[in-house]
Amino acid sequence: MNLGMRDMGSIRRWFSTLLVLVGFWWLFTTWPVLAQQRPVPQLLSRRASAVVVDGRPLFDVRDSGTLTGVERADTVNRVLVQEIEQRGLNRNRVSAVTIVEDVTSGQLTLRLNDQHLLTITSADLGAERSPQVQAEVWKRYIDTALIQAQQERTPGYRSQALLFTAITLGLAVVGHLGLGWLRRWFVRYLTRTVHATAPHLEGTLRLISQMAFIGVQSGLWLAVFIYTTDLFPLSRSGRYYLFRSLIVGLTTSIITLGERGYSVLDLLVLLTLFVLLWIFSGTVAGVLKSRVLQMAGADQRVRELVAVFTRYVLVLLGSIILLQIWGLDVSSLTLLASVLGVGIGFGLQNTANNFVSGLIITLERPIQVGDFINVGDLQGTVERIGTRTTEIRTLDRVSIIVPNSRFVDNQVINWSLGNPVSRLHIPVGVAYGSPVETVRTALLEAARRHPDVLANPAPQVWLVNFGDSAIMFDLLVWICEPREQYRIKSDLYYRVVESLAKHDIAIPFPQRDVHISGLEQMMHHWAPKANEPVPNGQKELNNLA
Incomplete structure (x- = not known):
């Protein structure tokens, strides 16, 4: 199973590398000369504009x-819009585009009902086309578009388009629900399969599969939107101008650096x-860490440091x-980078301090992953050592992120x-008068019976102090699991109480004896007066009281 997990991780890394390289190739081939002005598409160029009928571009x-x-x-x-409106009012209207030669210039012109359209x-002219051929091609495009526009405004076509729209929407809803059910089934199947073979990839694969299904569902509704809006002339025109405005907004220059303007699409x-x-650098750093440095026998923290440094470089x-x-001329940004560097240096002073501290920890290795440490008032096991912070898991299973500078x-x-x-050190107090041997x-018996107490070095008992209420001993034991010291202390205290009771040795509690000086003289002074007879009147007063 470990071999399969390693193979899957290797395949995933190589696939990510291939994906990044393909992405770079596509971008650099799509934008071959990024440093020069990119040619503007004909649809958006001021030198070429489209003739459009009901949202369908005919020619430029x-x-x-x-x-x-x-x-x-x-x-x-x-x-053309006026002609379509006239045909909508009069369905028997018949008109066609004609090709007429201008008597003054000799150029061919396209006319519609004696209205000038354009001059060729x-x-x-297209590639290897004569004016006559170009005029006939454009005439055919316009005539076909006008006939189609007239047909799309008939009641029969509208009813058919509405029926197709309803069927398409119904199928889209069924497809969306089916994809949702298939997504849930596939995620459950993937979870069961991956959990048994590669549990560390479970979350990543589940996220990828869910995003893939969501992408398919979104693509389904996008296709439905394009198809249904293409059935009606008004919706098709709105879609065309919406997309055209979007493309214009993306390709219009918004900022200028040097001699070139940059659009939103450029950014x-x-x-x-x-x-x-960033993905490519992470993939290279991951391969370097998990393959090259691991085969070289480098320490894990050294691999982490080299990988992070390689990625940033x-x-x-x-x-x-x-x-x-x-x-962009990078040299022109030197002054700006210097100013930003100073500002960021002051703002990120603590971050830089933690980063340098992380390097010191990595090189000197005073702590390592798995060490049980005390830093300040924190005590726990080191779970992770990062470039800026270290994660410590306390005995209460609480993860605490500590800056490396600490x-x-x-x-x-x-x-x-x-x-x-x-x-x-286990401090124990016994009552005065107890035999110290x-x-x-008793204390040594309690220590030796504990399985986590080492026999060598042997446990020791020291008499350390004479307290106010007890004779103080210190039981010294050696252990090899520092993170278990609190549990071992508790167990030893239980065993100490049991062993002392077994040997009839009392554990004292604080108590005080109060001595009042002159108490006997006071009692002798008041005792004769207590035996004297009391007058009758005083007795009656005492009784009334």
């Missing part, structure tokens, strides 16, 4: 003379590159390379450092 027209592509396309779109210019791609760089170098490729600046008791054998024998 470009700048010609004093008219821009946007102005020429707006003229065509306005005439050299800028509009998103740059952010994606940084995320991929890769991120730093990769960030500089990305910014250079993206067209282990460098303060006194630390490491019960596990070197030889874990340590000595416990019998007390010593």
Whole structure:
């Protein structure tokens, strides 16, 4: 099972590396010259604008003379909208686009019901196309779009589109519910399977599977949205202009650095590159830690340190390379980086102190994972040593995150450092008059019967003090499990009480004897007066009282 877990971890790391490399390849091939101005898509360029009918782009027209592509396309779109409205009012209306040659310029023009649409210019010609061929292609596109727009406004088409919409929505609901049931079944199956083979991957695989199913469900509803909005001219037009506005917003320059403007899409791609760089650096550091350094026999904490240092170096170098490729002059940001560095240095002074302390702990190794330590008022087992903090689990099973600087600046008791054998002091008080040899024998019997007390060094009993109410002894025992010292102390106290009772030795409690000086003279002085007769009147007064 361990071999399978290692294989799965290796496959997961290599798959992550491959995914990151593919992501970098895609981004760099999609954006081949990041440092130069990227060509703007024809749909959004001022030199090319689309002729659109009911949200369907037909073709692009470009700048010609004093008219821009946007102005020429707006003229065509306005005439086509009017024609569609006229056909909606008069369904028997028949009109077609005609190709007419301009007598003055000799250029071909497209006309609709004697209304000028556009002139075919050299800028509009496609590859190896003559003006006549280009005009006929555009004429065919416009005629087909007008006929289709007229058909989509008939009652029969609307009823059919509504029926298709209802069927599509019903199937989408069934598919969504089915995917939800399949997701729950797959997660339960995956949990049972992975829990038996690779429990450390259970949470990650469950999250990936749930996100995958949620992505499929979202894709299903996105496809339904695109299909249903494509059935109706009005919804199709709204979708087209919505997407167009979104693309324009993403590709419009919002900031300018140097000689280049950057859009929201540029910033998103740059952010994606940084995320991929972070994942790539983490994958490389993980492979270095789990493969190379482990095969070299390096200590776990040394592997952690080298992995963290490698990741940060890769991120730093990769960030500089990305910014250079993206067209940013890194040298121009030196002053800004210096100012930010000073400000961040003051703000993160404690963080830097903890980071350096983590390096000192890693190199000097005063504490290690699994050590039982005391630092300040905290006592527990070291669970994890990070670059900035250390996790300590107390005897109450409470995890406490401690800054690394506390282990460098303060006194630390490491019960596990070197030889874990340590000595416990068990103070015991017995009543005055108890035979001290019998007390010593009773205490040694209690210590020797405990299984966690070492026989060598042997337990000892010292008479340490004469207290106010007891003779004080100190039972000294040696143990090899410092984290169990409180349980062992409790067990020893139970055994001490039992052993002292067995030998009839009393455990005293604090008590005081009060001596009043002159008490006997006072009693002799008042005793004769108590025997004198009392007058009758005084007796009556005493009785009344």
